[in-house]
Amino acid sequence: MTDHATSPVTWHAWLTTTSPESRRQAKLGQLYRQWLAFRKNPAAVVGLVIVLALLLLAAFAPLIAQHDPLAQALDQRLLAPSAKHWFGTDALGRDIFSRVVYGTRVTLVIVMLVVITVGPLGLLIGCAAGYFGGWVDTVLMRITDVFLAFPRLVLALAFVAALGPGLENAVIAIAFTAWPPYARVARAETMIIRNADYISAMRLQGASQMRIVLKHVVPMCVPSLIVRTTYDMAGIIIIAAGLGFLGLGAQPPIPEWGAMISTGREQIFDQWWVATFPGIAICVVALGFNLLGDGLRDVLDAR
Amino acid sequence: MADAPLLTLDDLRVDFHTPTGIVNAVRGLSFTLGRERLGIVGESGSGKSMTGRAILDLIPHPGVVTAKRMEFRGKDLTTMDKASRRKLRGRHISMVMQDPKFSLNPVQTVGDQIAEAYRVHHKASARQAKERSLSMLEAVQIREPGRVYDLYPHEVSGGMGQRVMIAMMLIAEPEILIADEPTSALDVTVQLQVLKILDDLVTSRGMGLIFISHDLHLVKSFCDRVIVMYGGKAMETLPASELDRAQHPYTRGLLGCLPDLDHPREKLATLNRDPAWLA
Amino acid sequence: MSTNSAINVDKLNVSFGDSHVVKDLSFAVEPGESYGIVGESGSGKSTVLRVLAGLNRDWSGEVDILGKRQPKIRDKAFYRAVQMVFQDPYGSLHPKKTVDDTLAEPLAIHGIRDAETKISRALQDVGLPASFRFRYPHQLSGGQRQRVAIARALVLEPTILLLDEPTSALDVSIQAEVLNLLQALRHERKLTYILVSHDLAVVGHMCERLLVMQFGRGVEEMTAATLAARAPQTAYAQQLLTASEGFRRAG
Numbered sequence: 001m002t003d004h005a006t007s008p009v010t011w012h013a014w015l016t017t018t019s020p021e022s023r024r025q026a027k028l029g030q031l032y033r034q035w036l037a038f039r040k041n042p043a044a045v046v047g048l049v050i051v052l053a054l055l056l057l058a059a060f061a062p063l064i065a066q067h068d069p070l071a072q073a074l075d076q077r078l079l080a081p082s083a084k085h086w087f088g089t090d091a092l093g094r095d096i097f098s099r100v101v102y103g104t105r106v107t108l109v110i111v112m113l114v115v116i117t118v119g120p121l122g123l124l125i126g127c128a129a130g131y132f133g134g135w136v137d138t139v140l141m142r143i144t145d146v147f148l149a150f151p152r153l154v155l156a157l158a159f160v161a162a163l164g165p166g167l168e169n170a171v172i173a174i175a176f177t178a179w180p181p182y183a184r185v186a187r188a189e190t191m192i193i194r195n196a197d198y199i200s201a202m203r204l205q206g207a208s209q210m211r212i213v214l215k216h217v218v219p220m221c222v223p224s225l226i227v228r229t230t231y232d233m234a235g236i237i238i239i240a241a242g243l244g245f246l247g248l249g250a251q252p253p254i255p256e257w258g259a260m261i262s263t264g265r266e267q268i269f270d271q272w273w274v275a276t277f278p279g280i281a282i283c284v285v286a287l288g289f290n291l292l293g294d295g296l297r298d299v300l301d302a303r
Numbered sequence: 304m305a306d307a308p309l310l311t312l313d314d315l316r317v318d319f320h321t322p323t324g325i326v327n328a329v330r331g332l333s334f335t336l337g338r339e340r341l342g343i344v345g346e347s348g349s350g351k352s353m354t355g356r357a358i359l360d361l362i363p364h365p366g367v368v369t370a371k372r373m374e375f376r377g378k379d380l381t382t383m384d385k386a387s388r389r390k391l392r393g394r395h396i397s398m399v400m401q402d403p404k405f406s407l408n409p410v411q412t413v414g415d416q417i418a419e420a421y422r423v424h425h426k427a428s429a430r431q432a433k434e435r436s437l438s439m440l441e442a443v444q445i446r447e448p449g450r451v452y453d454l455y456p457h458e459v460s461g462g463m464g465q466r467v468m469i470a471m472m473l474i475a476e477p478e479i480l481i482a483d484e485p486t487s488a489l490d491v492t493v494q495l496q497v498l499k500i501l502d503d504l505v506t507s508r509g510m511g512l513i514f515i516s517h518d519l520h521l522v523k524s525f526c527d528r529v530i531v532m533y534g535g536k537a538m539e540t541l542p543a544s545e546l547d548r549a550q551h552p553y554t555r556g557l558l559g560c561l562p563d564l565d566h567p568r569e570k571l572a573t574l575n576r577d578p579a580w581l582a
Numbered sequence: 583m584s585t586n587s588a589i590n591v592d593k594l595n596v597s598f599g600d601s602h603v604v605k606d607l608s609f610a611v612e613p614g615e616s617y618g619i620v621g622e623s624g625s626g627k628s629t630v631l632r633v634l635a636g637l638n639r640d641w642s643g644e645v646d647i648l649g650k651r652q653p654k655i656r657d658k659a660f661y662r663a664v665q666m667v668f669q670d671p672y673g674s675l676h677p678k679k680t681v682d683d684t685l686a687e688p689l690a691i692h693g694i695r696d697a698e699t700k701i702s703r704a705l706q707d708v709g710l711p712a713s714f715r716f717r718y719p720h721q722l723s724g725g726q727r728q729r730v731a732i733a734r735a736l737v738l739e740p741t742i743l744l745l746d747e748p749t750s751a752l753d754v755s756i757q758a759e760v761l762n763l764l765q766a767l768r769h770e771r772k773l774t775y776i777l778v779s780h781d782l783a784v785v786g787h788m789c790e791r792l793l794v795m796q797f798g799r800g801v802e803e804m805t806a807a808t809l810a811a812r813a814p815q816t817a818y819a820q821q822l823l824t825a826s827e828g829f830r831r832a833g
Contacts, residue, residue, distance in 0.1 A: 018721055019713030026680050026716035197674035200637055201734065205688040206661035215687075219678050346753040461623075490622035491780070491825040498829050517753065524828030560758035562787030564810045570762050571787070574755035 034299045044295020050288025058104040065098035069255045078271045088273040091263065096273065099255035100281050106256045107285065110171055110240045115229055117175040122182025123218060123225055129183065130190025131213050141187070147180040152235075153242055160248040167256075170249040174239055178232065185228055189221045223300035230293030234286035241282050257282050308335040309479055309511040310358065313372035317353045317535075320365045328353040328366070330535040330581075336479065340505060340512045342526030342543060344519055346557075350535035351515045355481045358513075359398055360388040376478070394424040397472035399501075401484040403464030407456040413467045414440070414452030417474055424475040439470040443500050462493035466500060473504055480505065483515045498525060519546065519557060531557075534581045553580060587646070588613040588742060588774040589634065594643035596629050596798075603629050604641070605798040613741075616768065616775040618785035618792030620822070626798040627778045631744050634776065635666045647742065662692060665735035669747040671727035675719040681705070681730050682715045688738050704733040708763060725756035732763065736771075743768075745777045749784065761788060782826045786810060794819045 014025070015032040038044055057064060067085075073093035081088040087096035129140040147155070159173035193199060194217065202212050243249035244258025252259065257278040264275030317329040329350040334341070345351045357368045360380075373380040375391065383391075400406050408416055417439060418432040427435070433452075440448035443466040456464060465485060472480060482501065486494040502525070505512045516522050522529055526543045531554045539551040549555055559572035589611040596604035604626040611617040621627040632638040634645065636656035645652040648663055668674040675684060685704055689697045705715060708729040719727055728748060735743060748764070749757040761784065768775060779785050785792050786809045794801045794814070802816045814820050824830075 018717065019711075020716040023680070023682060023716060026682075026718070030718065197668040197670060198676040201666075201668065201674055201731070202676075202687070203637060204635055204661055204666050205691050205734075205738070206658040207687070207691050211691070216676060220676075346755060492622065492821060495825050495829060502829075502831065519754070520828040524830065557754060560755045562758075562761070562781075562783040564783055564786045564812075567787065567806075567810065570765065571758035573758050573762065 038295050038299045041295045041298060043291045044298070047288045047291025047293070047295060050284060051292055054104050054108065054285055054288065057101055058108050061101050061105060065095070065101040067095035067098040069094060069098045069102040070253050071095075078267060078274070080271070081273055087277040088271070090260070090274050091267065096260075096277050099260060100257070100277055102255045103257045103260065103278065103281065104285075106167070106250055106254060107237055107240065110167070110174070111233055111236055113171045114175050114178060114236050115233075118178045118182060119225060119229055121175075122179040123186050123221060125179070126183035126186025126188075127190045127213050127217050127221060130187035131194050131209070131217055133191075137187075140183070144180045144183050147177065148184075150177075152177045153239055156239060156243060157246070157248065160243060165248045165251060167250045167254065170240060170243045173243070174236055177239075178236060181232075182225055182228060185224055186221045189224055190217050193217050193220050223296075227293055227297040227300060230289050230296055233289035233293075237282060237286055237289075307377070308337050309376055310336040311372055311374045312358070312370060315354065315357060315370045315373065316368070317350065317357050317362055318367050318369075320367065327535055329357065332530075332532070332535070332537055334530060334537070334540065336511045336513060338509050338511050339528060340502075340514055340526040342514045342516065342522035342529040343532060344516055344522045344529060344557075345532035346517060348534070349532040351532050352483055353535075354532075355398065355483050355513060355515050358479075358481060359392055359396060360385070361392075361398075393420065393472075393477070394475050395477050396479040396481065397475065397477040398481040398483065399465070399468050399472050399485045402488045403461065403468045404456065406468055407464065409456050412453050412455055413459060413464075414454075417467065417471045420471045421474045435474060436470070439474045440467070442473075442504065443467070443470045444496075445470075460493075461489050462497060465489060465497050469497070469501060469504070473508075476508065477510065479511045479513065481513045481515070484517070485514075486521075487516070487518070494521075519561065523547070533576075536581060538580060552577065586613070587611060588615070588648060589617075589776070590644075590646040591630075591634075592644040592646075594630065594633065594641060594645065596626070596633060596638065596641045598640065603798050604633075607643075607795075607798070607800050609793055609800060609803065611774060611776060613774055614772050615791065616777060616789045618789035619776065619778045619795060620780065620782060620785050620792055621795035622780060622822075624797070625795040627795050628746055630795075631666070631746050631776065631778050635664065635744055636660065658692065661740075662738050663740050664742045664744065665738060665740040666744040666746065667728070667731050667735050667748045670751050671724050671731060672719075672751070674731050675727055677719055680716050680718055681710075681722075684730060684734055685737055688734065692738060694738075700737060704737045707736065707767070708733040709759075723756075724752050725760060728752065728756075728760055729763065732760075732767070736767065739771075740773075742774045742776075745775060747779055748777070750779065750781065757784075764788070782809065782823060794822065 015029045017029065020026040020029055071094065073089070076089050076093040077091055079085055079089045085095050085097065087100060090096055090099070125140050125144070129137040155177045156173040159176055160169050163169040163172065199212060199216060202216050240249055241258025241261065244256045245262040247259070247262065250256035250259055260278040261275045264278070267274050312335070313333045315329055315332045316327070319326040319328060332350070332354060343351045343354060353362065356362050362368055370381055375395065380388065407413065414433070414436055417436040418429070421427060421432045421435050437448045437452060440451055445451050445463065445466060451459065451463070459467060485501065486497050489497060501512070504510070514522065514526055523543050523546045528540065529543045529546055530540045531538045531549070531551065533553050538553045539549065541549060546554070547558070549558065556572070556574040560574055562571060587610040591610070592608045594604055594607040595602070607630065619627045619630060629638060633641045634647070639654045682701060685701045686697050689700060694700065701715070702712060705712060710726065710729050710733070714722070714726065722730065745764070749760050752760060764775070765788065767773065775788070777785060777788050786806050789806055791803065791805050792809065793803045794816070796818050802814055802819045804814055804819070808814060809823070812823060814823060
């Protein structure tokens with residue numbers, strides 16, 4: 001296989017061949033075709049670039065930030081943006097650019113934790129409810145309805161109030177409030193899929209219910225959930241920021257964007273930069289995830 | 304059939320400009336239509352449906368229609384503007400599609416839809432339009448037109464839905480009716496009733512009918528003349544009664560593939576497609 | 583007769599809520615026979631097939647398959663003996679699985695070893711080149727998909743194959759190829775077929791005996807010879823036969 005990899009032309013041919021020779025080649029080829037389709041949507045590519053930039057910033061934060069995000073310098077309080085402090089400094093003399101850069105790590109941690117808990121949870125609950133129907137469906141969906149009945153931020157507030165403020169608890173709270181829509185989407189998809197002939201065909205092979213749900217129903221629901229998650233990222237970031245803003249999320253001195261806006265609100269009329277730059281960061285990242293979601297929807301949901 | 308043709312097509316082409324290249328759906332089709340039942344048969348991808356749509360100017364976006372000549376009763380359709388083409392549609396040339404479920408508006412009663420089709424092309428009061436619609440429903444042999452008038456599309460059966468479609472398409476008294484697989488979604492016994500109605504109306508009103516179908520038996524028994532299409536081209540045109548004696552290897556191949564109760568064979572003939580047919 | 587039959591159905595009734603879709607249906611299929619069920623939409627013909635396959639559980643009556651009384655819920659062993667091919671080749675293959683995945687799955691479920699050779703043989707048997715093995719359904723034509731569906735049904739080496747309008751979504755030239763394939767496989771492997779179709783010519787070509795159904799009831803059982811001689815006894819079967827011969831202009 002390595003001899004194919006000599007030039008990009010043969011790579012392309014190898015990936016787009018209509019008669020792949022192995023499982024791996026077939027799967028890679030499928031991914032490559034999706035990438036070719038994704039690439040055609042400029043907005044989606046912008047979204048991807050923003051998300052990749054976020055990842056790079058988080059990974060290389062110590063190299064990019066010129067200052068320690070936690071180092072206070074009380075003699076340099078509330079300095080306007082300059083060559084030394086690109087985004088200015090805050091009330092404790094910390095460099096806002098460095099804090100925004102380090103803030104990407106906090107944001108990513110929240111987003112990742114929420115995604116790895118919410119995706120599988122919503123998917124399993126939704127697929128089970130949709131596939132089995134009957135009382136399983138009724139019980140699972142009523143529980144879902146209870147969670148859906150509360151506004152998300154209010155429910156998250158209640159959880160944090162019960163669990164105590166802090167980053168971990170904020171993540172748990174967001175995860176608890178984020179799964180119901182996923183379960184709903186997965187259930188709706190499953191109810192269509194379960195009547196498809198290819199699922200009947202699996203039952204005719206003697207496959208167990210578990211195997212059908214996990215190996216045949218779930219893969220069909222995953223794309224729409226990935227799309228949904230990407231869209232939801234913006235909401236999650238904003239709720240995390242909201243909790244931070246209310247002092248219930250990440251605790252000082254952690255550089256979390258919402259908390260930064262919160263502390264900056266006292267100076268908003270005189271030192272606009274304190275609240276503005278973290279606000280722009282939230283805005284850009286939320287937009288990036290949204291654009292990416294649009295692009296993924298076109299590629300993954302195309303049936 | 305002696306009078307001037309209703310429709311003349313010369314070198315009709317339909318091309319789809321897709322990102323991966325140009326797809327030629329119809330490549331150089333020519334025929335004339337008189338007051339007759341003209342069948343167009345072919346397999347999927349033969350361009351038979353695209354031909355019907357091209358005549359009505361209903362080719363979807365990346366498709367481009369060109370023709371050396373495309374005339375409706377001497378009027379040149381190739382130079383006609385969109386608005387005039389639209390006026391022609393329904394009033395002079397109508398189309399019945401395969402599945403009535405997708406062609407009827409689900410939130411309006413079938414009677415109102417027929418009446419509206421009439422009022423689009425004729426100045427008439429609501430009452431006159433309703434009277435016309437009721438008599439049209441009677442013409443397509445619906446037993447209780449008054450009751451059916453007030454039904455919604457989901458309340459009528461497939462066969463009745465297709466009759467409603469025919470009533471709707473014929474109420475403006477078009478000169479040409481294009482029927483694209485009008486009975487393929489119906490059961491055989493219902494299919495024949497619908498065809499009978501279509502046949503009577505076409506004959507009594509002196510219309511030209513273009514009957515698009517994949518069913519060779521049906522076309523053979525229903526039409527006067529048949530065009531056999533393959534890959535966007537006409538393989539041959541012949542009187543329907545002579546279909547059994549077709550010369551072209553494609554037509555013969557198609558006939559040979561059909562299981563036949565009178566000539567049981569252990570193995571059905573299969574079709575060998577010759578690239579030269581498309582040259 | 584019932585003891586030796588491959589399939590014996592006695593007084594089968596199926597209801598969905600208020601609608602009674604199969605009424606007191608009885609028939610028997612001999613081992614190695616090809617049996618047709620013909621009817622228009624709503625006749626209940628596909629429902630019968632789904633009951634036999636164990637996909638429908640709302641039925642009453644007696645169903646014996648290969649000498650065993652069948653419960654509502656079938657066990658795994660049942661599916662090694664009975665398989666089914668669906669009507670719509672576009673809906674019966676999982677869109678995110680390659681041909682290889684589709685054929686490997688039944689083997690994995692039943693713990694059958696030597697999947698590698700079994701899969702290549704299955705492809706060969708249905709006339710698909712080995713290069714198609716790692717393709718996705720969207721890279722196949724309707725006829726090729728139906729061949730994959732047939733391969734999937736045969737990979738467990740069943741003795742009974744239930745065919746639900748296997749060619750009605752295909753062009754006639756492709757239909758001929760698929761019917762030829764089904765005929766050849768049946769002779770090679772001594773399979774028992776039940777073929778459900780609305781097309782009398784197809785049933786006449788494929789089956790030795792057939793049952794005409796209307797509104798959930800069996801109207802008439804006849805041999806293919808009776809059909810070819812245009813000699814059904816009942817008015818409905820006669821009407822269906824006449825209708826299938828094409829349009830007749832009165833006068």
